[in-house]
Amino acid sequence: MKTLKIFSDIPADDASLKRLRDGVAPHRIILPAKPVASVLAPSGPDPALADADVAFAQPEAEAVLSASRLRWLQISSAGYTRYDTAEFRKAAAARGLIVTNCSGVYAEPCAEHVFAFMLAHARRLSEALPTRCASGSAAWLHLRSVSTTLRNQNVVILGYGAIAARLVEMLRPFGMKLVAFRRKPRGDEGIEIISEKRLPDALAKADHVVNLLPGNPESVRFFSAARFAAMKPGAVFYNIGRGSTVDQDALLAALRSGHLDAAWLDVTDPEPLPPGHPLLSTPNCFITPHTGGGHGNEAQTLVRHFLDNFRRFLEGSPLRDRIM
Amino acid sequence: MKTLKIFSDIPADDASLKRLRDGVAPHRIILPAKPVASVLAPSGPDPALADADVAFAQPEAEAVLSASRLRWLQISSAGYTRYDTAEFRKAAAARGLIVTNCSGVYAEPCAEHVFAFMLAHARRLSEALPTRCASGSAAWLHLRSVSTTLRNQNVVILGYGAIAARLVEMLRPFGMKLVAFRRKPRGDEGIEIISEKRLPDALAKADHVVNLLPGNPESVRFFSAARFAAMKPGAVFYNIGRGSTVDQDALLAALRSGHLDAAWLDVTDPEPLPPGHPLLSTPNCFITPHTGGGHGNEAQTLVRHFLDNFRRFLEGSPLRDRIM
Numbered sequence: 001m002k003t004l005k006i007f008s009d010i011p012a013d014d015a016s017l018k019r020l021r022d023g024v025a026p027h028r029i030i031l032p033a034k035p036v037a038s039v040l041a042p043s044g045p046d047p048a049l050a051d052a053d054v055a056f057a058q059p060e061a062e063a064v065l066s067a068s069r070l071r072w073l074q075i076s077s078a079g080y081t082r083y084d085t086a087e088f089r090k091a092a093a094a095r096g097l098i099v100t101n102c103s104g105v106y107a108e109p110c111a112e113h114v115f116a117f118m119l120a121h122a123r124r125l126s127e128a129l130p131t132r133c134a135s136g137s138a139a140w141l142h143l144r145s146v147s148t149t150l151r152n153q154n155v156v157i158l159g160y161g162a163i164a165a166r167l168v169e170m171l172r173p174f175g176m177k178l179v180a181f182r183r184k185p186r187g188d189e190g191i192e193i194i195s196e197k198r199l200p201d202a203l204a205k206a207d208h209v210v211n212l213l214p215g216n217p218e219s220v221r222f223f224s225a226a227r228f229a230a231m232k233p234g235a236v237f238y239n240i241g242r243g244s245t246v247d248q249d250a251l252l253a254a255l256r257s258g259h260l261d262a263a264w265l266d267v268t269d270p271e272p273l274p275p276g277h278p279l280l281s282t283p284n285c286f287i288t289p290h291t292g293g294g295h296g297n298e299a300q301t302l303v304r305h306f307l308d309n310f311r312r313f314l315e316g317s318p319l320r321d322r323i324m
Numbered sequence: 325m326k327t328l329k330i331f332s333d334i335p336a337d338d339a340s341l342k343r344l345r346d347g348v349a350p351h352r353i354i355l356p357a358k359p360v361a362s363v364l365a366p367s368g369p370d371p372a373l374a375d376a377d378v379a380f381a382q383p384e385a386e387a388v389l390s391a392s393r394l395r396w397l398q399i400s401s402a403g404y405t406r407y408d409t410a411e412f413r414k415a416a417a418a419r420g421l422i423v424t425n426c427s428g429v430y431a432e433p434c435a436e437h438v439f440a441f442m443l444a445h446a447r448r449l450s451e452a453l454p455t456r457c458a459s460g461s462a463a464w465l466h467l468r469s470v471s472t473t474l475r476n477q478n479v480v481i482l483g484y485g486a487i488a489a490r491l492v493e494m495l496r497p498f499g500m501k502l503v504a505f506r507r508k509p510r511g512d513e514g515i516e517i518i519s520e521k522r523l524p525d526a527l528a529k530a531d532h533v534v535n536l537l538p539g540n541p542e543s544v545r546f547f548s549a550a551r552f553a554a555m556k557p558g559a560v561f562y563n564i565g566r567g568s569t570v571d572q573d574a575l576l577a578a579l580r581s582g583h584l585d586a587a588w589l590d591v592t593d594p595e596p597l598p599p600g601h602p603l604l605s606t607p608n609c610f611i612t613p614h615t616g617g618g619h620g621n622e623a624q625t626l627v628r629h630f631l632d633n634f635r636r637f638l639e640g641s642p643l644r645d646r647i648m
Contacts, residue, residue, distance in 0.1 A: 011465075108473045109447075116447040119440035123433075128612035129450070132596045132604070135614055141335075144618025149432045169497045272456045280456070288452035290459055294468025 005030050006310075007052035009059070010076045016299035020056075023307040032057075054313070056306045065091050072098040072313055074306055078106035078163070078293060080323060081215035081242060092324050098313075099324035103162035105305045106293035111166035113292035114210055114240045117264035121236055122148045126286065150174045156181065156202045158222070159212035159241055160189055162321070167210065183218070203230040208238065215242030225250035234261045240292045243269030248279060255282050266292040329354050330634075331376035333383070334400045340623035344380075347631040356381075378637070380630045389415050396422040396637055398630055402430035402487070402617060404647060405539035405566060416648050422637075423648035427486035429629045430617035435490035437616035438534055438564045441588035445560055446472045450610065474498045480505065480526045482546070483536035483565055484513055486645070491534070507542070527554040532562065539566030549574035558585045564616045567593030572603060579606050590616040 004027040012020065021029050032046040045063035049055060052067060056074045061082050064073055075083065080101050083092075092099055120126065124147045133139035152175050157164045160182035168178060168191055178191045179202050185193040194202055203209060209231060213219045223237075223246040231237070237260055239246060248269065254260045262284040271290055279285045295301070309319050328351040336344065345353050356370040369387035373379060376391060380398045385406050388397055399407065404425050407416075416423055444450065448471050457463035476499050481488045484506040492502060492515055502515045503526050509517040518526055527533060533555060537543045547561075547570040555561070561584055563570060572593065578584045586608040595614055603609045619625070633643045 108475050109471065112443060112473050112475075113447045113471075116440070116443035116449060119436060120444050120449055123437045123440040123612075124615070125440060125444055125449070125612065126453070128615050129610055131613055132599075132611075133613050134596050140613060140615070143613070144615050144622065145620055147433065147437075147615055147618040148620050149436050151432050151436075172497065173493045272458050275456075286453055287456075288447075288449065289455055289457050289464060289467070291448070291452050291464070291468050291471055294471040296469055296472050298468065 001026075003027055004053040005051055006054040007032070007046070007049045007057055007059075008055070008076075009046070009057040010299065010302055012299040012303065016303050019300070020303045020306070023303065024310055027310075054310070061085070061088050064088075064097075070097060072100070072319075074309060075099065075101040075323075076302055076306075077101065078103040078110065079214060079242060081244075083324075084214060084216040086217075089324055097324070098319065098322065100309060100319050100321045101323050102302060102305055103321045105298075105301050107162035107166045109295040110163045110240055110292045111170060113266060113288070114163075114167060114212075114238050114264075115170050117238050117240075117266075117286070118150060118208060118210075118236075121262055121264060121286075122150050150176060150208075152176065153207040154205050155179070155208045155210060156194075156199075156206040157210045157212060159214060160193065161212065161214075163212050163240070164210075165189070167212075199227075200230045203227065203235075204232055206232060206235055208236050211237065211239040211241050211245060213241045213245045215244045219245045221245070221247045223247060223251065225253070228254040228260065231260065233259055236261050237263045238265075239263070240266045243267040243271060252278055252282060252285075255279075255284050260284070262286065266290055325350075327351055328377040329375055330378040331356070331370070331373045331381055331383075332379070332400075333370070333381040334623065334626055336623040336627065340627050343624070344627045344630070347627065348634055351634075378634070385409070385412050388412075388421075394421060396424070396643075398633060399423065399425040399647075400626055400630075401425065402427040402434065403538060403566060405568070407648075408538060408540040410541075413648055421648070422643065422646065424633060424643050424645045425647050426626060426629055427645045429622075429625050431486035431490045433619040434487045434536075434564055434616045435494060437590060437612070438487075438491060438536075438562050438588075439494050441562050441564075441590075441610070442474060442532060442534075442560075445586055445588060445610075446474050474500060474532075476500065477531040478529050479503070479532045479534060480518075480523075480530040481515075481534045481536060483538060484517065485536065485538075487536050487564070488534075489513070491536075523551075524554045527551060527559075528556055530556060530559055532560050535561065535563040535565050535569060537565045537569045539568045543569045545569070545571045547571060547575065549577070552578040552584065555584065557583055560585050561587045562589075563587070564590045567591040567595060576602055576606060576609075579603075579608050584608070586610065590614055 006024055006029050008029055009032045030048045032048055045060055049059055049063055049067045053069055054072045055070055056076060058076055078101055127143060154177045157180040160180040164180060179194050180191055181199055182193050213222055228250050251263060255263055264286045266288045267290055273280055312319050330348055330353050332353055333356045354372045356372055369384055373383055373387055373391045377393055378396045379394055380400060382400055402425055451467060478501045481504040484504040488504060503518050504515055505523055506517050537546055552574050575587060579587055588610045590612045591614055597604055636643050
């Protein structure tokens with residue numbers, strides 16, 4: 001058996017790196033010249049990649065296509081914006097490059113993150129935690145009256161992948177009416193999938209609009225002024241997909257006018273928003289800094305997921321989370 | 325048919341009061357001399373109560389027992405501390421007084437409230453919302469690494485009533501190991517019920533300790549220094565029952581030493597805590613002001629619940645949420 005070279009730039013602690021090396025042996029892990037701190041920062045092409053058979057990394061799309069020996073790329077994140085172009089898909093298909101991502105690793109924390117947003121909003125935690133109001137006071141009566149429950153409310157989910165599937169499982173006990181918009185329905189979603197044509201009607205009925213759209217040329221500014229205007233007054237907008245999918249000026253207007261009750265965003269464009277950006281001082285706009293996928297032992301779960309796929313790759317079995 | 329007099333002091337808007345009056349007609353609603361703002365504030369005995377056949381209210385326990393015509397009391401809250409004494413139970417039983425509460429109204433918002441606490445903690449929303457840290461920064465890597473998921477974690481619930489039953493339904497999709505402590509197990513709980521003897525062992529294993537104990541003589545300072553010491557290091561403590569069930573000095577010590585990761589409290593003793601109380605300045609102590617049961621249209625749901633029980637009362641059917 002030929003010894004495979006596996007390029008990896010994941011930010012792994014020593015223990016996780018050892019587990020990765022041991023797990024692929026006798027095949028070899030080759031590291032980039034310098035470690036990459038962020039999976040989202042541009043890394044530039046790495047010469048080690050040119051020599052690799054497999055990559056478990058976040059390389060530039062161009063570097064992937066110029067790595068002529070590469071047979072399989074496992075993108076070490078759930079998002080894959082930089083590879084999601086017609087050009088890349090065509091080039092990958094032409095040379096038989098397999099592309100997988102790590103959505104299986106991030107589905108749980110991302111779905112819990114957006115669900116935490118939904119419940120924190122329903123229970124008005126951002127108002128209830130800092131206040132020290134007394135039972136029976138006007139402030140207390142107001143806070144209790146604006147608190148809500150998720151029970152029986154309407155939800156539209158945009159982008160139906162691993163995160164949405166997990167979120168749907170979590171929302172089951174709440175008796176909510178769930179519909180999703182997906183570019184290519186498969187029929188196995190378990191909830192009603194609607195077409196773009198029916199989206200305005202769904203947006204007009206939804207109490208919660210959950211944006212999980214991936215970043216790609218088709219989804220740029222998908223949430224336009226017209227789409228925000230189509231939403232039910234008092235709806236809540238959540239974004240845990242990509243900041244590029246939202247017209248932030250339109251969102252700002254919808255929040256400031258009170259048309260939307262609130263927005264909860266884990267992603268923005270750019271990240272972080274520059275100091276002084278008006279969304280930062282909009283009281284009904286809640287922003288976390290793209291930590292939706294984070295979880296303790298992230299490197300360990302990434303390595304475990306890769307090793308499982310590596311075994312499948314060696315066996316010739318179908319890989320998990322294959323996207324191309 | 326004799327016209328019944330129904331004493332009600334619930335804080336209802338005009339529409340809800342009209343619905344209540346219409347719903348009981350030809351029976352009559354009688355109101356107290358002045359409206360009561362808080363369901364928890366001492367209201368003092370009301371002369372109108374002495375004349376009532378039914379009460380849908382929060383009267384003093386003594387006033388209930390001296391209201392000789394009263395056949396049924398529906399307490400307009402889920403908590404019933406002031407009535408939960410051996411003396412009251414005995415006197416109620418002796419004269420055949422039926423006592424119900426409104427746990428059916430508050431189970432959903434209270435269970436969602438504690439679940440919001442659990443998810444907000446797992447996703448570290450209190451740190452993630454104010455920070456503007458950049459992807460790849462040390463602060464960002466730290467925040468991602470301390471974020472967690474609820475999946476497969478261990479939970480102990482103390483006090484198994486309507487709120488716990490609903491919470492258990494909500495936690496089902498997370499594959500958690502759930503056990504509950506209940507004074508009088510019924511066998512229909514659907515999860516493992518443990519005795520007080522086995523509680524230390526359960527506390528030592530639990531990642532999440534959810535306190536839903538009612539306030540009564542047996543539960544005073546149930547969460548003692550010894551019980552906090554028995555908890556797993558790094559556990560999270562939640563209280564949405566009654567503040568009286570917790571030794572707050574012991575809780576403070578467990579939080580400040582770092583033995584507990586955090587406490588999330590919707591109830592304290594007293595409420596609110598006085599300015600300068602050390603729990604208020606403990607960074608891993610999160611407090612909401614007893615808004616767990618709040619929800620829009622609370623008066624409407626209270627009235628709907630009462631009218632359903634009133635119909636059952638007239639028919640002689642078993643009442644919902646009967647506690648005595």
